[in-house]
Amino acid sequence: MTHGDGWGRAVDLDDIGGQVAICGIGESSYSRASGRTATEIALDAATRAIEDAGLEPSDIDGLTWSQFAPALTAEIFHDHFGTSHELFSDQDCGAATGAAHAPYVAARAIADGRAKYVLNSHAVAWATEREQMVGGPGESYLGFVEKLNLELPFGFFPQPVYFAAIARRHMIEFGTTPEQLGRIAVVSRRHANLTPGAVMHDRPLDLAGYLGSPMIADPLHQMDCCLISDGGAAFITTSRDRARDRPNAPVVVAGVGEGTSDYGLHLVEQDPFTSTPQVYAAPAAFEMAGITPDDVDVVTIYDPFTIVALMQLEDMGFCAKGEGGAFVEGDTLAYDGGRLPYNPHGGLLSHAYVLGIAHVVELVKQLRGVAAAQVADCSVGVYGGYAVWDSGTLVLTREDA
């Protein structure tokens, strides 16, 4: 393992820019514990996405999801919709980085005739299941012998502690302040307040309320941490030509980029500690799309903690490294007139913790012009997805952009 400038790399991808478009989106309801299963939620979202695209279940000939949350597999699809046709499938998609990867997988399958309409979905019932999980979503880390025996005994677990340590280091290196992290929480909440269906729709939050919210692991307050939710969403990708015949305006997949860290899952080892693999993913996606950060009209960023959003804003090139704190001050991130409208649905912090699938659906709504907190003149949208050891960037544009 080498240290220094190169601590990760961009994944080598074929140029699929402009080949495919998203022609359908669907969402379940988003809630706290609902008593429903992730599969029931995923089927709700998928059914609505198929309707939104003006298709029948038998038209869907490609299905993608995440192997870590297999709520809607090919077998479940056929069982529910009463179909039996051949389905192209891929299990490295779904949400987080996979929500950026899914349109790429779809484009490759569509290009060589393996599929025409590829449905990607992700759903969780983590609010319902929480009592059975050790450390909530941190449970997956218990499979690592090093974490179990060298981190947990020292109280270094789960994610709020990891990201509090990162936030503190960002403050040490760059002078970032709690108030600056709070700006991200507050703008997210304001956007959720404007979004019917957001879990925190009816719960306003100002900076004083943020600073007064209970400390979880300093410097992270409760309001720096994402919700735990039940919910899911789905989107359907097809060729540009087919997308033009669908009822809703196509949203074009203009670019995809993926970055990976050489340091694997151990956050503690990652060098530099205060960066994400967006450093590698975002430039690749922007190059494929032929855009620069200045061209972006709206961004949705995977935001399990305020600090994760702040780091990605820097790493994607919206501001210089270390200047994220100053960048998010004022109304920079506001949907109505801010320099970089950010998570207009409220994100994982205030909309729902469905791991980024709703971030992509929100971009599609923004580019169709039908979002709740609609950004004016919106023609280029970017999603930044993150999963500790890898990052994905997705650039979406309006058909006429």
Add this chain to the structure above:
Amino acid sequence: MTAGLHLGFPLPDRDEPLTAPFWDAAQRHEFAMQWCGSCSRFVWYPRESCSGCGGALPEWRVLSGRGALFTWTEVARALIPEYGGTVPYTTAIVTLAEDDRIRFVTRLVARDDDPRPPILRGGMAVEVTFRPLSFPPATDAVTAPFVQPVELG
């Protein structure tokens, strides 16, 4: 105890071969890590083979226990029930005097001779101090290498 986890969780599993030498050394008040003779460097986290040269790593070598505070967090809320008798506590990452590329996760505590909560800053000098680790109300304990500030006050 949660199904599937070892007895005493979240104390370390002393029978886990990869990490047992670390904890065995700590019981002797020694702070030890794997040493690769070919690369002349410490290897952390413990591994089956050296990430630098791929060689075997039979040797554990004792370190000075001196280092610098890289980052920390005071955890106010018990994020698993087993931490309930311990919060608030400070968990920290420390870089080591022998190799500042190594980041060691530990707990940070006040000095016995200066029990006031230490004022922390990035990069401050810290040193290992061996303390009993348990998760009340459970009474099982091991000796663990925590860190404390080097300077008084």
